[in-house]
Amino acid sequence: xxxxxxxxxxxxxxxxxxxxxxxxxxxxxxxxxxxxxxxxxxxxxxxxxxxxxxxxxxxxxxxxxxxxxxxxxxxxxxxxxxxxxxxxxxxxxxxxxxxxxxxxxxxxxxxxxxxxxxxxxxxxxxxxxxxxxxxxxxxxxxxxxxxxxxxxxxxxxxxxxxxxxxxxxxxxxxxxxxxxxxxxxxxxxxxxxxxxxxxxx
Amino acid sequence: xxxxxxxxxxxxxxxxxxxxxxxxxxxxxxxxxxxxxxxxxxxxxxxxxxxxxxxxxxxxxxxxxxxxxxxxxxxxxxxxxxxxxxxxxxxxxxxxxxxxxxxxxxxxxxxxxxxxxxxxxxxxxxxxxxxxxxxxxxxxxxxxxxxxxxxxxxxxxxxxxxxxxxxxxxxxxxxxxxxxxxxxxxxxxxxxxxxxxxxxx
Amino acid sequence: xxxxxxxxxxxxxxxxxxxxxxxxxxxxxxxxxxxxxxxxxxxxxxxxxxxxxxxxxxxxxxxxxxxxxxxxxxxxxxxxxxxxxxxxxxxxxxxxxxxxxxxxxxxxxxxxxxxxxxxxxxxxxxxxxxxxxxxxxxxxxxxxxxxxxxxxxxxxxxxxxxxxxxxxxxxxxxxxxxxxxxxxxxxxxxxxxxxxxxxxx
Amino acid sequence: xxxxxxxxxxxxxxxxxxxxxxxxxxxxxxxxxxxxxxxxxxxxxxxxxxxxxxxxxxxxxxxxxxxxxxxxxxxxxxxxxxxxxxxxxxxxxxxxxxxxxxxxxxxxxxxxxxxxxxxxxxxxxxxxxxxxxxxxxxxxxxxxxxxxxxxxxxxxxxxxxxxxxxxxxxxxxxxxxxxxxxxxxxxxxxxxxxxxxxxxx
Numbered sequence: 001x002x003x004x005x006x007x008x009x010x011x012x013x014x015x016x017x018x019x020x021x022x023x024x025x026x027x028x029x030x031x032x033x034x035x036x037x038x039x040x041x042x043x044x045x046x047x048x049x050x051x052x053x054x055x056x057x058x059x060x061x062x063x064x065x066x067x068x069x070x071x072x073x074x075x076x077x078x079x080x081x082x083x084x085x086x087x088x089x090x091x092x093x094x095x096x097x098x099x100x101x102x103x104x105x106x107x108x109x110x111x112x113x114x115x116x117x118x119x120x121x122x123x124x125x126x127x128x129x130x131x132x133x134x135x136x137x138x139x140x141x142x143x144x145x146x147x148x149x150x151x152x153x154x155x156x157x158x159x160x161x162x163x164x165x166x167x168x169x170x171x172x173x174x175x176x177x178x179x180x181x182x183x184x185x186x187x188x189x190x191x192x193x194x195x196x197x198x199x200x201x
Numbered sequence: 202x203x204x205x206x207x208x209x210x211x212x213x214x215x216x217x218x219x220x221x222x223x224x225x226x227x228x229x230x231x232x233x234x235x236x237x238x239x240x241x242x243x244x245x246x247x248x249x250x251x252x253x254x255x256x257x258x259x260x261x262x263x264x265x266x267x268x269x270x271x272x273x274x275x276x277x278x279x280x281x282x283x284x285x286x287x288x289x290x291x292x293x294x295x296x297x298x299x300x301x302x303x304x305x306x307x308x309x310x311x312x313x314x315x316x317x318x319x320x321x322x323x324x325x326x327x328x329x330x331x332x333x334x335x336x337x338x339x340x341x342x343x344x345x346x347x348x349x350x351x352x353x354x355x356x357x358x359x360x361x362x363x364x365x366x367x368x369x370x371x372x373x374x375x376x377x378x379x380x381x382x383x384x385x386x387x388x389x390x391x392x393x394x395x396x397x398x399x400x401x402x
Numbered sequence: 403x404x405x406x407x408x409x410x411x412x413x414x415x416x417x418x419x420x421x422x423x424x425x426x427x428x429x430x431x432x433x434x435x436x437x438x439x440x441x442x443x444x445x446x447x448x449x450x451x452x453x454x455x456x457x458x459x460x461x462x463x464x465x466x467x468x469x470x471x472x473x474x475x476x477x478x479x480x481x482x483x484x485x486x487x488x489x490x491x492x493x494x495x496x497x498x499x500x501x502x503x504x505x506x507x508x509x510x511x512x513x514x515x516x517x518x519x520x521x522x523x524x525x526x527x528x529x530x531x532x533x534x535x536x537x538x539x540x541x542x543x544x545x546x547x548x549x550x551x552x553x554x555x556x557x558x559x560x561x562x563x564x565x566x567x568x569x570x571x572x573x574x575x576x577x578x579x580x581x582x583x584x585x586x587x588x589x590x591x592x593x594x595x596x597x598x599x600x601x602x603x
Numbered sequence: 604x605x606x607x608x609x610x611x612x613x614x615x616x617x618x619x620x621x622x623x624x625x626x627x628x629x630x631x632x633x634x635x636x637x638x639x640x641x642x643x644x645x646x647x648x649x650x651x652x653x654x655x656x657x658x659x660x661x662x663x664x665x666x667x668x669x670x671x672x673x674x675x676x677x678x679x680x681x682x683x684x685x686x687x688x689x690x691x692x693x694x695x696x697x698x699x700x701x702x703x704x705x706x707x708x709x710x711x712x713x714x715x716x717x718x719x720x721x722x723x724x725x726x727x728x729x730x731x732x733x734x735x736x737x738x739x740x741x742x743x744x745x746x747x748x749x750x751x752x753x754x755x756x757x758x759x760x761x762x763x764x765x766x767x768x769x770x771x772x773x774x775x776x777x778x779x780x781x782x783x784x785x786x787x788x789x790x791x792x793x794x795x796x797x798x799x800x801x802x803x804x
Contacts, residue, residue, distance in 0.1 A: 017221035422620035
């Protein structure tokens, strides 16, 4: 079992490194409009607000995904191949998020951009949900004696996040900015839900 | 021996970090055709499909290389200088893959681009093969009591991957897209082969 | 408690990885003025001095933040949610610093650029201060038996750094270059303050 | 002492992460000459040879620096502030190397570019030398019972590398390409010197 843990640690480490890079390269989306030659004013800075907004949203979305991922892997003690590939697909779409962020950062009001962004967030959600769904059904993968209410709670968190993504995706086709706002709303909701659980316990 | 393990851990950590960065910067290949000013449509997104395909293939190729690398180093307990340099050369060509991916992402149907890509994949294969070949012949480098069938199995996996790369390289000179498809085929094949071994055991 | 430490270690690891990436991508600010085609001379290199200066300042500012962060987490033995989010916000603004560095690297004498840079440094300071303030007030989060003078000393270091940032921010509105120089001064001051404390002890 | 080790581990980890990123972003120097629109041929690929050469040299130079750094920190058991700042300066110039590599990749035959590159390599050497020089003189920083011949050997390796950098720097003013070749020569020399020591022992 010690050996399995070693493999698990490496997967977690590798995931952490990829997430750390993805969250950092978000900053490349911030660029001033206009060329290097001329002076910049506070107005120039101010006009970058859609990019800054997109940067902030993506940063906190990735941070929340990372936090949840860690909470999952705090209770997962062994991995098998299925879990590994679910985790790799989770990473795949997480790595894509900086690109989707570029899309909305430069085309904030275009529905094609916002749809791509929401679809991306949804896909990360789907694989994060897969990870917990798969692990929670297999007691041999989890630390023994895990509280069943916790298992259910995490499943519900994933579901709430998925529903939020689906709604924002559907709306983004017609009202891109509203889709964005719905995604923003998930952040405090997810943070709040956590406290709710602790109060319950 | 504990000291040697420390050195080994650092090499594995360093390799993991490099692979994590290489797999993440693949996303820089995704760029929209056209300039920032105008609106983007779903057609614009759709036209990026060669880039998205190239991104997906490279992502899974690197993920598979990483997985195999980990399985190797799960059984390797000590490193010597030869193994270290083989590993560094493995990293060298792995780091090159994002560049080769750019080539095929922007010139999907040019044989020069596809040949460069296939040659790059082949070179990673060669050094991965070297690592296992070198270690498997030296029992003092491996964990004691390793199953000989496993040693052979990994060697065969390397060989199959190398043959796949050579074929795709040869074909890419004449039919770049067919070369690409042959590389795609390796992915399920390598995943499947693993299960085959487990069934045997 | 061992479990909590595991979570703490991962947070520290994740923070380290993000800081390592942020400090490395600073180098992307260094670019020659002029196009690839023509030859470059020593004059061309010399003319990059504002970029090199900005690179050096940001590198040492991040290095100092990292060092202090480590010293904090050397004494913090448990994290709670509040500390986690303070740390994530600390990372958020640290990740922004390469962008602010680009602003001053390309517009060294524009007050809008320098104000953005100083505000960014201030915001990192604020959250670093929050981390220690929050932890220092809760003995259950710290290693038992920590010297109270140390707690106070670190608080004072944070305060000095914040005051320095506020002053440089205020001055940057009118004299950008003076604001920059005040930020430069903090570096030896912070290094020196450390020695002062050791002498006291 | 356990606590000190923890700090040391983090410094080594942070250094490893920075080096891993620096070595990976070297690949951004590889770009095709010409625009995206037209087809690429084998001639286009072939014309990138100065960039590929620069990439290879920098990759192996960083790999060798990393290897030596690890060997140093294998024997260093504690760090103090002086060692920390020497290490941070070492990282500073290591992070600069991808920029210097861009200079020679795009202006292979310009002496200004090659001088900057050689100076950069020299500066990394200087701080690596400082690290070992400082630690080797303080037995309290090293693992007890370290072979004195080893201490001397590492000092000599640093000196040889520094002399090589100085010579290449001096020559690069007049014959850039010769300066480059002298840097290339160091690679097998440094690898060979290692074996020499082992033969001696």
